[in-house]
Amino acid sequence: MTLPDLDVLFARAEALRRQGPAGRYAPSPTGDLHAGNLRTALLAWLQARQAGARFILRIEDLDRPRVRPGSTEKLLADLRWLGLDWDEGPEQGGPSGPYLQSERLSLYQAALQRLQDRRRVYPCYCSRRDIAQAASAPHGPTGIIYPGTCRALSPAERAARQARRPERLPAWRLVVEERTIHFDDRVCGPQHQHLGREVGDFVLRRADDIFAYQLAVVLDDALMGITDVVRGDDLLDSTARQIALFEIFEQPAPRFWHVPLMRDATGERMSKRDGSDALDLLKDQGMDAPAVIGYLAESLGWVEPGQRLSAPELLQDLGTDAIANLGPAPERS
CATH class of the missing domain: 3.90.800.10 (Glutamyl-tRNA Synthetase; Domain 3)
Structure with a gap:
């Protein structure tokens, strides 16, 4: 297998960064999106749109045994139903594709070969x-x-x-x-x-021949010219490892925004495995997209209970420091 030239691709990524900032949302198609996933997606979208950044949707489907058939298509549909959009992604393509990690294996192999x-x-x-x-x-x-x-x-x-x-x-x-x-x-x-x-x-x-998250996410963010990463604070402990890899590949690390995870009524973090507030369940309860956006914004303390609004309306009303002021989760303070 002929491996891609990483230096050429890194130069292309630098050209993308010179054009302006870029953010991303990178879900794994291992089950239906729940309210916590949707809130992180909303926050990533809001940060990118506030900054006038390119917003990229990337599907992290490396762990094939855990991928559920049809999950990618459903999560794309659910995000669109919520009113979120993106500039580059699996369907429309873009200058830094492909946007499925399962189609980027030669890139990860080239990176591992360089390290070897x-x-x-x-x-x-x-x-x-x-x-x-x-x-x-x-x-x-x-x-x-x-x-x-x-x-x-x-x-x-x-x-x-x-x-x-x-x-x-x-x-x-x-x-x-x-x-x-x-x-x-x-x-x-x-x-x-x-x-x-x-x-x-x-x-x-890994020993099962699957590239690890740490390598894949760093290479993807570097090659896609990502300047800002908004994600759950459960990944805060991974960040130093990723910064070390950015430095090894001589690529600039993005700015990191680790937002608090959404928790259920018992204080437990939401999980795809237990169906915590799955979007389909919210729909079955009669909630439309403005009601769900209001519910997510309420959970952040941004709107009053029961308020309905679209994602663009929330963006228009959002203060410039609103995301940064979310602060760490209590157990991380």
Whole structure:
């Protein structure tokens, strides 16, 4: 397989950034959209439209076993029903396509190959059980940190490890530097994370041959010229890893806006798995698009209960600092 020339594509992305800002919404087609998904989509759309930015819809369908047939088409229809639009996406195309991650595999392979050539990654033969049982495995804020078991293996040792499980492909991990990444989130404020102590060498391609989210999202945002990323604050902990990858590929990191997740009446985060406030359920309750927009805006404290309005009307009434002033979720304060 002939791999694309990343330098040519990075130059094209720089030309796109010179034309102006760009935002995106990047859902996974693993189930129906619920109110929390819709609120994040609305916030991403509002931020982009306030900034006069290109707004891109990208479908993150890399994890094929979890993709539900028909989900992509339905989420596109649901977003349009809500009154959101986008300038580039799977159906209309655009200068930075394709817009389905499943059609961008050669790009991720080219990126991994570049890292392999520069010895920034290494094959890892450890299973999850191996890592969990490793006596030297430290614990960080988000769980067990990979202890670097396979980082310094010799070629002979790697061959021996592969021979033990010939049917299993190795994962590929990034060699993480011992340093702290600092960034200023537009909603959550100043953030920092020490990659070595809090993250460890993380996976870029999994043992099931699926490219990891961290690699795909960085390459996509870089190549699409994305300047602003609005997403749920459950992804705040991933940001330092992604900034490190932007730096390795010598691409500018976007500005990050990590907005609070929408929660149900019990305080639990909404989930596709349990059908929390699925859009179809809201429709069945007699809510039309203006009622749903009002419900989402009310959950942010922006309008009075029961108010009905369209997405463009909300955009017109929105203060310039409204999204930044949402602040972090209480548990992150």
